[in-house]
Amino acid sequence: MSQQQPQPGWGGPQHQGYGIPPFQPQRPKKSKAGKIVGFGCLGVVALFVLIGVAAAAGGGNGDSTDTGAKDKAVAAGRTPESDKAEATPAQKTKTQAEQFKACVAKSGTATEKKAVQHVTKVTGADKRNDILDSAEVYTDFTGGLMSDNQGDAKLIASAFTSCYESKNGLVSVYGQDGDLIANANY
Structure with a gap:
């Protein structure tokens, strides 16, 4: 019978330097790319917020100048003695629903005219x-x-x-209980 040599690590005496040293994985290098990308995106978001705050603080009266120019153009073309000047305030007193019904009565089909009789209110058309x-x-x-x-x-x-x-308009038709019945792009 032959005797076998005990294998290292299986109960036999261990000799210094004998066998393969245990494997130690190297620490992964920390990449700075993640930090750069993260702080870069944060900087872009902060820039947009700063621009938005500056725009809100600087341009607060954009609507009033636009409507004023439109009013001046309308007033320049109107003469107080004309019949159109008297007809314009009458149209202003019509509700949006009445204006819509008048438009359909003028240019709508027979089935559209019949359906529009059920309209009670129109909002957002102006x-x-x-x-x-x-x-x-x-x-x-x-x-x-x-x-x-x-x-x-x-x-x-x-x-x-x-x-x-409209370029991006959406009209929604609701019932008397507030449920959406139909919608369409206009």
Whole structure:
């Protein structure tokens, strides 16, 4: 019988320098790229906030100058003795719903005219900036998206798109209980 030599690490005496030294992994190098990207993004966000605060503080009266120029142009073209000057205040007294109904009565189809009889209120039709225009048409219909009145509500939305124009407008038609029935881009 032959005797075998004990393997190192299996109960035999350990000799200094005998065998393979235990493997020690090297510490990973810390990259500075993550810090640079993180602080860079934070700097960009801070720059946008600073620009926004400066713009808000500096330009507060943009709307009043625009409407003033429009009023002056309208006033220059108007003569007090003309019939149009007297007709303009009459149109101003009409509600948005009445203006919408008049537009549909003038240029709408027969089915649109019938559907528009159910309109009770229109909001947002007079405020258009071509960025995000949102108009709401309220009706006396009941139900929501799956109601029996959805076809008529779509006709109302279609009639609205024929009367008003916008680059990014959205008209929503609501029932008497406030449920959305139809909407369309205009």
